[in-house]
Amino acid sequence: MSATLGIELGLGAGILAILYGLYLISWILRQPAGNETMQAIAAAIQEGAMAFLNRQYRTVAMVAVVLFLVIGFAPQPLGWEAAIGFAIGAILSGAAGFIGMLVSVRANVRTAEAARDGLGPALNLAFKGGAITGLLVVGLGLLAVSGYYAIMLNVNNGDETKSIAALIGLAFGCSLISVFARLGGGIFTKAADVGADLVGKVEAGIPEDDPRNPAVIADNVGDNVGDCAGMAADLFETYVVTTTAAMLLGHLVLGSVPGATSFPLIMGAVSIITSIIGTFFVGRGTVKKEGIMNALYGGMIIAGVLSAVGFYFIAQQEFGGGVTVGTLRISALDIFICTLVGLAVTGLITYITEYYTGTTFPPVRAIAAASVTGHATNIIAGLAVSMRATALPGIVIVLGILIANNFAGIYGVAIAVMSMLSMAGIVVAIDSFGPITDNAGGIAEMAKMPEDVRNVTDPLDAVGNTTKAVTKGYAIGSAGLAAVVLFASFVQELSDRCKADAHLACSGTPITFGLQEPYVLCGLLVGGLLPYLFASLSMESVGRAAGAVVEEVRRQFRELPGIMDGTQKPDYGTTVDIVTRAALKEMVLPALIPIGVPLIIVLLGFILPGNGGAKMMGGVLLGAIVTGLFLALSMTSGGGAWDNAKKYIEDGHYGGKGSPAHAAAVTGDTVGDPYKDTAGPAINPMIKVLNIVALLLVGFLVH
Numbered sequence: 001m002s003a004t005l006g007i008e009l010g011l012g013a014g015i016l017a018i019l020y021g022l023y024l025i026s027w028i029l030r031q032p033a034g035n036e037t038m039q040a041i042a043a044a045i046q047e048g049a050m051a052f053l054n055r056q057y058r059t060v061a062m063v064a065v066v067l068f069l070v071i072g073f074a075p076q077p078l079g080w081e082a083a084i085g086f087a088i089g090a091i092l093s094g095a096a097g098f099i100g101m102l103v104s105v106r107a108n109v110r111t112a113e114a115a116r117d118g119l120g121p122a123l124n125l126a127f128k129g130g131a132i133t134g135l136l137v138v139g140l141g142l143l144a145v146s147g148y149y150a151i152m153l154n155v156n157n158g159d160e161t162k163s164i165a166a167l168i169g170l171a172f173g174c175s176l177i178s179v180f181a182r183l184g185g186g187i188f189t190k191a192a193d194v195g196a197d198l199v200g201k202v203e204a205g206i207p208e209d210d211p212r213n214p215a216v217i218a219d220n221v222g223d224n225v226g227d228c229a230g231m232a233a234d235l236f237e238t239y240v241v242t243t244t245a246a247m248l249l250g251h252l253v254l255g256s257v258p259g260a261t262s263f264p265l266i267m268g269a270v271s272i273i274t275s276i277i278g279t280f281f282v283g284r285g286t287v288k289k290e291g292i293m294n295a296l297y298g299g300m301i302i303a304g305v306l307s308a309v310g311f312y313f314i315a316q317q318e319f320g321g322g323v324t325v326g327t328l329r330i331s332a333l334d335i336f337i338c339t340l341v342g343l344a345v346t347g348l349i350t351y352i353t354e355y356y357t358g359t360t361f362p363p364v365r366a367i368a369a370a371s372v373t374g375h376a377t378n379i380i381a382g383l384a385v386s387m388r389a390t391a392l393p394g395i396v397i398v399l400g401i402l403i404a405n406n407f408a409g410i411y412g413v414a415i416a417v418m419s420m421l422s423m424a425g426i427v428v429a430i431d432s433f434g435p436i437t438d439n440a441g442g443i444a445e446m447a448k449m450p451e452d453v454r455n456v457t458d459p460l461d462a463v464g465n466t467t468k469a470v471t472k473g474y475a476i477g478s479a480g481l482a483a484v485v486l487f488a489s490f491v492q493e494l495s496d497r498c499k500a501d502a503h504l505a506c507s508g509t510p511i512t513f514g515l516q517e518p519y520v521l522c523g524l525l526v527g528g529l530l531p532y533l534f535a536s537l538s539m540e541s542v543g544r545a546a547g548a549v550v551e552e553v554r555r556q557f558r559e560l561p562g563i564m565d566g567t568q569k570p571d572y573g574t575t576v577d578i579v580t581r582a583a584l585k586e587m588v589l590p591a592l593i594p595i596g597v598p599l600i601i602v603l604l605g606f607i608l609p610g611n612g613g614a615k616m617m618g619g620v621l622l623g624a625i626v627t628g629l630f631l632a633l634s635m636t637s638g639g640g641a642w643d644n645a646k647k648y649i650e651d652g653h654y655g656g657k658g659s660p661a662h663a664a665a666v667t668g669d670t671v672g673d674p675y676k677d678t679a680g681p682a683i684n685p686m687i688k689v690l691n692i693v694a695l696l697l698v699g700f701l702v703h
Contacts, residue, residue, distance in 0.1 A: 386638020523619020
């Protein structure tokens, strides 16, 4: 299979995903949007979300313009090809989240209206709204990589080395937007949520989503900018980075095999088609309350099985004759097994995350039981679950790497990761279902819709809460594996540069990363601390922003006493503006860490002897991958478990709403909110930004 055919399939599938997404947008906009009250509430959410994203992207644009010029004017391996790729990646990454968010804030009110007709119609509409974001993520991602790779091959007269170097710039653009989107959206959503809960539910004793709470609109806005736009940018970046890293490794390891570089594009094309097919099987027929999760998983399983079938045939076509890499012989069956490893890791991490965060499993129920004896025991139980939840995903990832490496070396690991990420379309669809149903429940509450509507939106919201946690587990697992592939690419690129230039000090002594090397050990320690520092700054940012929300809500309750009896209306806009300004201010410092640290190491490299800069950079990347993976898993699983423990009690267990156990669970949920929706998920792009920047700067690390 030629590289040209791989590019053509990538372009075709990317366009197909976008066209199907546009069809779904037109279908959703044709659905009834409810009465005037519902539409007014939805309009306020839309206005707040648009205002935040517009201001966020203006802030990010200032950083992006500076980096674009720095990359463009820098010497090789940077330059204008990488800079243009950086700009394309940044724009499309922002577009994927922006468009998906625009649809989700319109699907929410239509889901609430559809709930009048029952569970099936509401589920169908919410999932289709989420599917738009998912399809845009994979469609725009594959289109960006395939299209820019084709352009660069043409510009560079078929030179794959230069063309893929430009793709690294594309990946960096995606990573930059992702880390800002995850941080900004995460700070916004959790500051609003925590502020609304602390004053509304705890101090004033009013229900969640009560229209009397001045922070309720900001809370609903946050669901969209955090869990929809933020997740879309995160997985868009992971998708593009993984595809680029797999292509780079294919070129470095199997460069003599025609089409090996473009094989990941073909995998992405196959999974886009199967993901579209999978969407047809969600929300069909009669759906019962206990069958919502199975309905969502049904589409995912069908897409996975069809992808596996497709992977078998394309592996036979590409590697049917087998290839030899050093002493390793790779057959088509070996490649196919690696694709199955990726699909298996996806399924296992999905199930494990649901086990630790779902209300039907022991970990969440243990936290709920611990809430009976007070706030402290709830926190202790939640922390214990959060730490234990890292073990099984870690083991699954280790086994995945070992099996894939055994069959096809490091290229096999890259193929396994690409197989995992190729499912991003259907996975993001299931994730974006969450904020849509959450908002639908809020609109139903604020618009005082009949109780039978809430009986539909509440179970959808509960499942959506679990799907968001599951998707974060998937995102973290795939990010960890992608970072391993990026590190392998970094090491291979260093090795190739040392071999290619006899004038370099490393030409006769290849760079190694043994623990006996002081520079490697120092790098490991620095890299290991970065996720903790990053998460700390993120948590503090949420705390400060939430404090501002608390003060504003208290002020309105104090100065507008008629809010509680309905004679005065709360000022939603002021709260939204406070959270917006706080989130944009707080996101900048943490986001600059993964960019600034590699630059500092490059500067140190000019004074450290024996290629000390390269060795330290390798240590930093390894340290960040290891601690970042487990810290992110711990935070997201623990936060999700705390949240669902609260919901389990609210369903009538251990005294139900208003009981001492419920008060303790609210405290745990408040602590877990920035864990699962701000700091934990934002570690993903931080790790990959570190690796991408290191790849971009690899030419400055060897002397």
